[in-house]
Amino acid sequence: MTEAKYQKKVLDYWKDKGIDVTSEWVMDFRVGEIPFAWHFNHMTQEDYLNIPANIYTGSGLNPDVRNTDFGLGFLFGKSMYGETVFPSILKEDPKNEWINKFNKDFYLNVLQYLYLNRLKRLKVEGEGYNRIAFFSDNVKTSLKDTTVVHGDFLLRKENQIIFPLQWKKDKSLAVYSLQQDLNEIKLPNSWNNVETVSVFQVTGDGNKYIKNVPNKKNRITIKIRKETPYLLKPKNYKHEKINRS
Template sequence: MIYLVGWQYNGHDDQYPAWFEVNPLLKRPEDATAEESLRWLMREAKKYHTTVSLHLNMTDAYEDSPLWKTYVKEDLISKNEDGSLMVIGKYNGRKAYQVNYKNEWEKGYAQHRIQVLLKMLPLQEAGTVHIDAWFARASKGHEESMVTEAEYQKKICNYWMAHGVDVTSEFIIDYMSGLIPYAWWFNQGSQRYLDIPAKLYCGGKINPDLKGDQALGFLFGTSMHGEGVWTDFNTFSSRKDWQGLFAERFYLNSVPYFFLNQFERKSLEGKGQNRMARYSQGVEVHLADSTVRQYQQLLRKGDDVLFPAIWMQEKALVAYSKEGYQQRVWTLPIGWDHVAEVELYQVSAKGNVFLKKTKVKKQALTLTLEKGQVILVLAKE
């Protein structure tokens, strides 16, 4: 999934709460408008098993927005106790004001904004949208608590869902459990991992800036962000050799995360580096030796992995090694005990390349991987 940041007007955070015009820089020469080009991109991406959607903001309002006068006149901006409009930040040299969720909803403007987008772009085909920096704040000038604003925030979220669009958020929003399924930054304590199953609320990465326990990402799974792969944030330039870094982060993070999210989290045992997460169906994750096992069969050891490719219809495994290895014997996981032969494919950004067929003896497969190599293992039953 790719969420486009800065797709509207002149780019990131520009002219909210309006979002009625596509950034002209997205226009292709062969299209009449940038809007037409964005619709093309969203539909073309599906050919490559990719969903393109939007990065939005439903909180901020700027004075240069086409909707500014309307939002002030209709009392759709939250207020301080003295009646002044609530400023919540300053971005790109402009003050950002808090949209009042209650008034915006009750007067129909929130619904109108969403309906405009649904008509402009195939968001219902994408099935998802990202609402960034989505915070509920008390509006003392309206004598409204944060709880009241949060209740209207839920109504807005339900409205998106009723139209076939799931919402992702920047951070975990506790009271949105069961509504928002995914947070881009997933900082939380270990007990919350045990209390809230992944099928209800899961997330991307643990934000190191928030001083979170990074080890929880290994114990309970963590996905990845693509923006730091395609762009080098040290130089703010595009990486031409992004494939290797993408593979490393995907196969060492997202693939174990997909696997672990299938199971019920049972317990977290031990302390510090000696912690172990125990799951249903015999799955254990050990921090001390960086292993993942199911019924004692090894699926991961450090930066070497052999996990089920659960997103594929075929019975398949993916093998990856950050540093490579020679003639390593893997015991194939549960459900592979009757597999006698497999096909091996080299995975690359240009597609899968058949390598060879190989026999499986006593549920054991011997592999040799080069540094950073990805191998797809398909069962031939």
């Protein structure tokens, strides 16, 4: 029995016991056996298109592996490495600067990763930095423009994002801007029936209520400070007019 076959036998045993195993690196024989690899560098563009995220996905692209197609991390989404952010005994952080670093990685990577992972990967057009990836539900990502678009709604433009939260059952949105403050937020068409929006600042101590703001033609006026994550939740819905004739 080869080492690969032996590993598969062990993995099948663990799966039978309800245990999901992760691995450091991507290996072909582990597809369908291990759902998650911490370093996803060895996946090619064709691999991403042929293997759904619910079969095999990963954390990030290790920057030390230089022959990596790093553009795939944006086109199809990538997660993050917490170990490079969190403080430790050997890396003290009395000013809690790790929080901004964590927010940057989480909001600019993980939310896009979770959003795209639920979609079917259809095709990629273009070459190199001119590539555009197409997904189900009329979603596409552009490497050159650093954008993620759902229909005609811009979910991401460079380092500004507004993504639905995949673990929430309501319409909650996360908003984050890395480099500049914002004064207005455009909402997706699915918020047409939302009359009032509750705005929260996301902190390590929980969500801090800021204010309720009216939804005016799917736009809200609110101060969004750079490097600060926010949560938008529907507060009130517009009442449908009842035809009594």
